[in-house]
Amino acid sequence: MCQLLGMNCATPTDITFSFRGFSQRAGITSDHSDGFGIAFFEDKACRLFVDNQSAVESPIAELVRNYPIKSRNVIAHIRKATQGKITLENSHPFVRELWGRQWIFAHNGDLYDFQPRLSGRFTPVGNTDSELAFCYLLDKFVEKFGYHEPSLKEIFAVLHEISPKIAEYGTFNFCLSNGQALFSYATTKLHWLVREYPFQHAKLIDLDVDIDFSEVTTPEDRVAVITTEPLTHNETWQAYRQGEMILFQHGQPIQRAMTVVARLQREAQDPSLKRITKADQY
């Protein structure tokens, strides 16, 4: 299992405040210490930093906490290994190029007996269920649209169709971005908020650090933050509903939809069907 952090912004913004709190969970306020990764988009390109050291100890995480890289779309991940070894190739986020854009994906959850047939167009480098799901999603994009880049709305429609099918195999919370927007989906746990004018004061939960955003922002700024567990005490985080998909662009939700995960419905009706997994214990 692991924790996710996503950020989608109207103007290029640095994530140092949120990442400082989030990375504490890699060994200090929580035990997600089996590697970390963070990807920053700058237009179509992206910088991806991964390390199989924890985000507390890694010199690369230290750089990220101190080097304010400004980006409109960021996805970060801290890992507690449940499937796949602690190696670099199993560190999220994962990256692939499609339609002349980099695509970045990070997953929270475990998928069991998920063995889809892949075309070969996208092949996992490591051996996680997560990278396999990412390759499968991209395969479905190509199957649907070929090599002609579709609109965000069209991509949302495919994700809305495929994601609940993958979620039949287990917990499937994810963040996905191509640098234009950030797609997010939750079957168990994910939270979000939007910081916008008039900006407020915020205080991290995981670290004794606070910030007055009104001092470091302009009225044009707007930032959506997506995270497994809320990062701050005094802001209103909204929980995703089971099966909810939200597309963020320009720092706000631009499309929201529910999906039906049949397994979750069956389990709600008869809790004895629920498979208790290691993943559920975290």
Next chain:
Amino acid sequence: MCQLLGMNCATPTDITFSFRGFSQRAGITSDHSDGFGIAFFEDKACRLFVDNQSAVESPIAELVRNYPIKSRNVIAHIRKATQGKITLENSHPFVRELWGRQWIFAHNGDLYDFQPRLSGRFTPVGNTDSELAFCYLLDKFVEKFGYHEPSLKEIFAVLHEISPKIAEYGTFNFCLSNGQALFSYATTKLHWLVREYPFQHAKLIDLDVDIDFSEVTTPEDRVAVITTEPLTHNETWQAYRQGEMILFQHGQPIQRAMTVVARLQREAQDPSLKRITKADQY
């Protein structure tokens, strides 16, 4: 234009010594200050650090100089922009996944009027001739082998056939690695050496730093270094011949072959045919 640095090793080795000298050329001993990048393989996965700041000023380059990441295959690049803007998406090395491995490519040179037809399987994210050539090479791999991973020897054969054709369009010095081995090719300038037992003393050209490799190595170590311009004073660097391709594995050349670049032959016979380009001046 730009400069290249490649390293292929028998055992995981850090590149800090060579990178310290190499990165001086990004503004101090030379003017290759329009971005830098470096990729480190760890088995099939790789870490790619890129920045559109110079390798002298970038905090990411500072991290690389001080964090000894051990790797068997490394490719680094410092850029002096001649084609494409100074943006992150134009920073080498470039990365793509094929056959469940990451592939890393960096190019030194300029290609003119090089407009190959691509399948769509690999599409440039930026607008450099270099990334286009990389996508074209990978397209040719898939055209030849489909989605079944070939041997290094088979890949060498395709590169040997295609590279001189691309070199018809200009200068084509490159390093390419999939984490198993490092392919290199030169039409104008590239040098290499192998450091192995008994290890010697080496002194950087670009910085007043020297090292006695015998103190920091074991007899099992062996390291091939590939670079545009020699990095050290007191080692014997071998220059690539025009059109030479060398495949390095386990820290030594395992396959070498010459290619015939028809344009270079014509220019040798009649120097007035040679197009003087900005690239040639660096």
